[in-house]
Amino acid sequence: MAGNQDHFKRDAQGNVYEVDFNYVRTHVPLNWFFEHMLDGKPKPMSGAIRYGVCPNPSCQASSVHSVKVCVKDDSWKCFSCGEHGDVVEAAAFYWGKSHREAGLELMRADIDMLKHYMPPKPDTAIQRDDSALALVLQKVADAAPYPSKHALEYLGSRGISERVARAACERGILITIPNDPFQAKAFLTEVAGQELMERAGLWKPDKKAPACAFRPLWFRSQSHCAAEFRLMRDPKEGEKKAMRYGGKSPWIWEGQTPDEFMIVEGPIDMLSAVEMGSKRTIFALPGCENWEANWFQMMAEKNVLMALDPDKPGYAALEKLMPVLAAFEAKTGIFNPPNRVGDLNDQLKAMRGLTK
Ligand SMILES: [Zn+2]
The missing domain is CATH 3.90.580.10 (Zinc finger, CHC2-type domain)
Incomplete structure (x- = not known):
């Protein structure tokens, strides 16, 4: 002083x-x-x-x-x-x-x-790609405001109810397109147009269809300039289950208890936490290594439940995240129920009797 x-x-x-x-x-x-x-x-x-x-x-x-x-x-x-x-x-x-x-x-x-005090860091300047991507996501979200029948079936098989799926659409997080890649391509071409999708980097000019047409489950990030595109089936040999486009951004499900947060990995675990009845604000990382310290500013002095996957990368991420949250003076706890079976979605499926 x-x-x-x-x-x-x-x-x-x-x-x-x-x-x-x-x-x-x-x-x-x-x-x-x-x-x-x-x-x-x-x-x-x-x-x-x-x-x-x-x-x-x-x-x-x-x-x-x-x-x-x-x-x-x-x-x-x-x-x-x-x-x-x-x-x-x-x-x-x-x-x-x-x-x-x-x-x-x-x-x-x-x-x-x-x-x-740690000041928040501005995002690095958005490239034209990201604004085109944001526009594609918005156009598709506007044209498909409700979850598709196939998406509801798929999410249902993972324990996620129609109520939560619809809420995710309403919140602008979940976007579903036709499950059939040919129908999906036609739908995307009509709604967003090939030129915009090329600018967004979603459609390689030498390809007959955009890769996202083969991944009908879309999760739009908090920034609205990024999204993850997922398959609704098991991946084939050499196939990626999910692809991510756009800048680094989390998914955030605003809860009913403003002082309580939960950190999870990915959007399926986020919906699983909501489905299991959590009233917290669920903060989903786009991968347990994929985050910025300034994201957690909003959790300063708040109660934060860590619910990353109980596996090696999850534990490693936990070790890196704990000091960041401590710097913001968050009160942290670790989600570790006695019957924990895997990630949050495995937990949900076990609760619903959906485990094979
Ligand atoms: Zn003013």
């Missing part, structure tokens, strides 16, 4: 009376202000971080999915009310104070807390 005494000019009573605006701007990260003062959840985007909350108190409240405020290079701009500025201006707006008063208040921010 002693090191920053120099920045505080005090009167005879010891009250700070002068603001060092440069000190405030360099020592109080704008992202920290959004996350700790406005309780905003960081949403990494291309080259910037977005938040759903605005420092301007007269700016209308918005849904949890809103990303109306853009934070980039230590300045913010709200696309809803048009206000913008730096951290001092954000604080002045939010507290309804003058710049001087807001600056003084910010200078009192807990230095130790600021030191431990």
